[in-house]
Amino acid sequence: MKKILIFRFNNLQQFKYLFKYIVILLLVIFIVVVYIKTRPTTKYPIKLTEYPTNLLYNSDFKENTVGWRDFSRSKYKLFKDNYNRSYVYLIDGYFLEWAGLFQPVDLRNQTKFKGFGYYEITLDVDYINLSIKNNLTLAIKGMSQDYQTLSIYDTDSYQFDIKHSLPESLFQTDKRSNVVVYKVRRFLVANEDQIDKFISKASFTIYSKKPLNYVTCYIYSEANATALITNTSLVVKHVPFRQKEMEESYQPRFNNMPKNTFAKVSKKIGGEFKFIEKEVTRAIEPFYKKSLSQFDQWTDITIVSQLDITRFDRLLECAKLWDGLISVVVYVKADEDLVKLNEIIELNQEFLKNTDIHLAYKIPGERYYPINELRNIAIDLSKSDFVFTVDVDFVISPGAHEYIKSSMSGFNGDPVSTMFVVAAFELDGYSMNTTNMFPKTKNDLLDLVKQDHARSIHKYISKIAHDATNYDKWETSDSLYQVEYQSEYEPYGIFHKSILLYDPRLAGYGWDKVSHTFQINSLDFNFYVFPDPFMIHLSHPSTSWSSRTTKDMINIWSNWYESITEFTFKYHQNLFNPQKMKIISALSHDVHDFRLEEIQIPK
Known part of the structure; x- marks a missing residue:
């Protein structure tokens, strides 16, 4: 009995050694095969023109x-x-x-x-x-x-x-x-x-x-x-x-x-x-401040925008004249920003009653202001299906929300594949210190245009960016009119939130809106301009993130x-x-x- 047990034990030890050698042999064969299949097919140095692939x-x-x-x-x-x-x-x-x-x-x-x-x-x-x-x-x-x-x-x-x-x-x-x-x-x-x-x-x-x-x-x-x-x-x-x-x-x-x-x-x-x-995303805090105003998801229009705390006074100016919803993302760079934000919210609850405020925190080492990523967050968190992309430095004319809702309800085309453009202007001397200059009606604005105190946005520095809006036609039009896309067009407008989002890699300053308009145009979207509502740019000093080196x-x-x-x-x-x-x-x-x-x- 003892001999039988010893024999079986020896066989088990031999089997373990044999299995170990087989595994090593298979591993060597695998390494050789991989080397043969992946070794370089060209030798260096080699003249550039001799590369076969x-x-x-x-x-x-x-x-x-x-x-x-x-x-x-x-x-x-x-x-x-x-x-x-x-x-x-x-x-x-x-x-x-x-x-x-x-x-x-x-x-x-x-x-x-x-x-x-x-x-x-x-x-x-x-x-x-x-x-x-x-x-x-x-x-x-x-x-x-x-x-x-x-x-x-x-x-x-x-x-x-x-x-x-x-x-x-x-x-x-x-x-x-x-x-x-x-x-x-x-x-x-x-x-x-x-x-x-x-x-x-x-x-x-x-x-x-x-x-x-x-x-x-x-x-x-x-x-x-x-x-x-x-x-x-x-x-x-x-x-x-x-x-x-x-x-x-x-x-x-x-x-x-x-x-x-x-x-x-x-x-x-x-x-x-x-x-x-x-799966790696920016830290965000949705609905940090939530509006309790009633809304209609299918017919209301939500302004979507983004800013850092230094621009919040401009958002307040916009909110005073816009009676629709606003979805805004605040870019938080430091704890002090939240302290200031809380103070502003407390002092301006009446003006912010229709505004949802979301927070997006700066990523350590981030060099460029993530403008398109913030826009996408604001769009994603908007409550209505149609959104109005507005930079926070613009103020929209009184009554624009109801006018836009009414015009879109009677639109004969497909609103989901359309961008509805609001004409943008600049006004000499218009800033946070002179907000009372804002024209109350289209006729008031046209009088300023005739006196050369107001003009289409960027007319003298980048006319091509808004030229497709056809401002000459806007001045005399009383109904929605269609325009053709032109190279480098970057209008402000209303579109369905299911539309192609902004490209988040475009951060800092440049091509952020141009890229979006270009892409939806190549997907056969249409562009229509409203004849009455308008928006005017609030002048301001250049921000630090808009200063750009050659790099x-x-x-x-x-x-x-x-x-x-x-x-x-x-x-x-x-x-x-x-x-x-x-x-x-x-x-x-x-x-x-x-x-x-x-x-x-x-x-």
């Missing part, structure tokens, strides 16, 4: 600008030499202090789920530095296949700034077009047979754990920076491990370098994309383009390709038939 369309600009989009408002030039090489000349324009190009790239087929590891995304650029004194920047942004976007506060992680400070320039820049053409042409003619001597290279790599719908590649130079972009490449691979993060920049070559000197690659190995998780402006513009790209991907997938994507654009300089001026180098 370049995903950028028209990467060498042989087809002019097909596939590429304008990242600024500069007047680019495209040079072609006698070796069939193309060069895009970047120089900052008068309006913006940078110049560049960008291209969205569909990655749904290149980043299919593979279980583990990373997607390695590398953007390479060949360029000739002409007189760069600041940065040449490569940037990559994108959206994951679960529709998560990147944080707008971690932009440095998604870009590579190649810092330049040349002891000499190839030539002095000149923003006069004819001078630029002459100097660049002369440089290319003189160096056509040895152009490789002047080409510098930059490479930027970033990683994503998640499969991607697309990425957008940006190439731009900052103020006082000029360059010729000659070739580009985007390569995506699935790798088991990330490379160690590093960054090294080399001075680009200039005129006195020997012929056999080859440029080193300025290179950055970045980290991972940081996507905004859907802030670049972020705002790239977020605007990311908004267009995401919108195209979600709602116009048939146009999400390099040849057609420019059709979805709200900017006059980025229309689908935009082409660079081709300048042939003489033989």
Whole structure:
């Protein structure tokens, strides 16, 4: 009996050892298979033009600008030499202090789920530095296949700034077009047979754990920076491990370098994309102060707005003349804001009887005022189906609520797919110290317009933003009239709350309303203007969050383009390709038939 037990015990021990060895063997086989399937297929270093899987369309600009989009408002030039090489000349324009190009790239087929590891995304650029004194920047942004976007506060992680400070320039820049053409042409003619001597290279790599719908590649130079972009490449691979993060920049070559000197690659190995998780939201406190007024969900109109505590006096001025509901979000930056808010509510209960106040708390490290996110919160928490988007610096004419309700009840079209516009004006001298200036009727306002004391909003600084409202027709109209959308239109109006929301990535100041109007127009919404109600802007000093550095402006513009790209991907997938994507654009300089001026180098 004892022998039998010992024999069984020995068999059990042998079985355990055998099972352990089998598991180890299977694990080794698995690792070998994964390595074979995911190992890089190209060896480094490799010339940019030899990449077999370049995903950028028209990467060498042989087809002019097909596939590429304008990242600024500069007047680019495209040079072609006698070796069939193309060069895009970047120089900052008068309006913006940078110049560049960008291209969205569909990655749904290149980043299919593979279980583990990373997607390695590398953007390479060949360029000739002409007189760069600041940065040449490569940037990559994108959206994951679960529709998560990147944080707008971690932009440095998604870009590579190649810092330049040349002891000499190839030539002095000149923003006069004819001078630029002459100097660049002369440089290319003189160096056509040895152009490789002047080409510098930059490479930027970033990683994503998640499969991607697309990425957008940006190439731009900052103020006082000029360059010729000659070739580009985007390569995506699935790798088991990330490379160690590093960054090294080399001075680009200039005129006195020997012929056999080859440029080193300025290179950055970045980290991972940081996507905004859907479950991570801003701390909000709905109905901090709740209105008890009766309302009709289907017929009433709710003003939706947002502000910080410094603008609350303007909300009170608006509430005095608006007898409908108001849903407003207060952006809380510190505990002191709540103390002030409570005091204001206590002193103005009569004026705020129709107002629901919601709180949205500042996220630590937040640099830009989250204007569109706050608008969305106010819309979501409004009690009526139709909302009226109003910036808190506007006051609406008396009786507007009842007039709008009556007009919409008799509207023959589909109100759910319509924006009803209220004409906006500015009035000389109208501020919180002179609120008694507000005209009581449309005729009173027209008298001020005739005397040039009042005019359409932004008439002298950005007429295009409200020109589509057709103010000449408004002055004489006595009935609702339809208008056609125009580029960069940003009206204030009433719409159904089920409409497409504002893009929350547009924070700070710029493109926040333009993007929304552009997108609903491309979804075939109609625009009608009321002939009587009006709103007037309360003048005020500029706020701190509206002051923008060049870096802030670049972020705002790239977020605007990311908004267009995401919108195209979600709602116009048939146009999400390099040849057609420019059709979805709200900017006059980025229309689908935009082409660079081709300048042939003489033989």
